[in-house]
Amino acid sequence: MAAHHFCCCLPIRLGAFLISLFQFVIAGFIAAALWYEVSQWHGDIPTKTKVTYICRAVYYTIFSLSSFFGFVGTLKRSASLLAQYASYLGWAVFVQIVLDALYxxxxxxxxxxxxIKDCINGSTDQNVINACNNFNKWGKGYVIxxxxVGLLVQAYAWYIVNGYSHKLDSEIERKASVPMDSGYKYAAAGRASTEALTGPSYNYPYADQAHSFGGDAPRYDPPSRV
Structure with missing residues (x-):
């Protein structure tokens, strides 16, 4: 069932606008951070770590670009752009599951x-050492x-954008089914309705002044004003 409101009561267009805007900004920021992290690699980095980071960087880069087109689509009320954006979000949920599993x-x-050794990275700062040890202890729950939460947000974003895309399609179909000119149109009168005006005149009984109704009455003479 397609969505009709965002967060229960807000207009669905506002929801699509906010989702596309935030995803464009956040995905772009994550992509930039991942590419920066990849560019700072030195030494022996495990292959699975490289593959994971590079795949996620590519994914978030494409995600940011797609969100930008969705943002433009909400501003222009473009059903085609929003349909493409919704389609990408649907695929993105599946891709996100794969990437999260890999991560x-x-x-x-x-x-x-x-x-812990890679986290400390040779630092002698006790705060860094404690932070790495604490993350190793509590980080599993945080990561999961x-x-x-990311998957739930992604699925809800697809639900809202897909609902707004269907709403625009319905509006386009409804406008296409209504005639463009539904106002009054002049229809020329038929021959039968104009014969009384253009036909020849005929004499019939009591048509003359002497035999017409009131013909014998005295002529009306209005009183003169004093």
Missing amino acids: LWAFFTVPRDTF ASVA
């Missing part, structure tokens, strides 16, 4: 000692929760 696999298969 979780890479995160949980790295030995904890190696993870962030993945789950």
